[in-house]
Amino acid sequence: MTNREIFSLGPRLAICAGLLRPGRAIADIGTDHGYLPIWLVKTGAAPKAIASDINPGPLEAAKKHAEMYGVKLKLVLCDGLAGIGPEDADDIAIAGMGGELILHIISSAPWLKYADKHMVLQPMSAADKLRVGLWELGFAVQKELAARENGKVYSAFSARYEGALGEMDSIYPYMGRLAPGTAEVSAYAEKTLRGLRNSLLGAEHKGDPEEAGRLRGIIEEIEREYLV
Numbered sequence: 555m556t557n558r559e560i561f562s563l564g565p566r567l568a569i570c571a572g573l574l575r576p577g578r579a580i581a582d583i584g585t586d587h588g589y590l591p592i593w594l595v596k597t598g599a600a601p602k603a604i605a606s607d608i609n610p611g612p613l614e615a616a617k618k619h620a621e622m623y624g625v626k627l628k629l630v631l632c633d634g635l636a637g638i639g640p641e642d643a644d645d646i647a648i649a650g651m652g653g654e655l656i657l658h659i660i661s662s663a664p665w666l667k668y669a670d671k672h673m674v675l676q677p678m679s680a681a682d683k684l685r686v687g688l689w690e691l692g693f694a695v696q697k698e699l700a701a702r703e704n705g706k707v708y709s710a711f712s713a714r715y716e717g718a719l720g721e722m723d724s725i726y727p728y729m730g731r732l733a734p735g736t737a738e739v740s741a742y743a744e745k746t747l748r749g750l751r752n753s754l755l756g757a758e759h760k761g762d763p764e765e766a767g768r769l770r771g772i773i774e775e776i777e778r779e780y781l782v
Contacts, residue, residue, distance in 0.1 A: 565701035581643035588616025634659035649676035653684030
């Protein structure tokens with residue numbers, strides 16, 4: 555093992571790192587090059603880490619990078635959390651996947667409902683479907699952050715199981731727990747509004763006044779909450 559100076563995380567992974575609990579064993583699902591778990595262990599934010607992926611190529615890359623930075627990682631070749639159990643990690647990071655795939659992975663691991671478990675999720679698409687699916691499963695989003703990277707804007711959020719959550723706010727699927735007031739959150743709101751306005755045009759084109767009215771209300775609420 556070599557022991558070179560640690561790199562800086564890009565904005566997207568940096569907000570994920572900031573949402574993980576310090577001092578907890580972590581598992582990074584779909585680890586890609588292993589940058590997040592390597593950074594967490596190297597900086598002392600995590601005492602140990604698992605890097606898992608469904609494909610061997612990313613794990614080989616993670617192994618090479620871990621050796622380069624003098625970090626010990628446990629590498630697990632598995633689909634989602636199929637090869638990882640509750641004894642392996644307290645905090646679970648799933649970043650860089652579509653929201654529906656993330657939801658499928660979570661649904662397939664009942665032990666994520668244990669009181670000591672904490673998830674950090676960063677969907678690349680279908681964030682609204684992920685937020686709604688988590689709500690229906692009883693997982694509450696606790697904190698959400700936004701970041702810009704390479705001209706795109708992303709959100710990441712922490713979640714834990716709380717059971718039945720009651721009625722969902724109308725804009726929650728689209729903006730989650732993002733707090734207004736930063737340029738990144740404003741950019742995320744603008745991106746969300748573009749998608750909603752396209753959906754509104756589609757509803758009007760199909761002659762669906764009920765859906766069009768619902769979408770107009772959501773658009774107005776997001777504009778009022780996040781852009782004024």
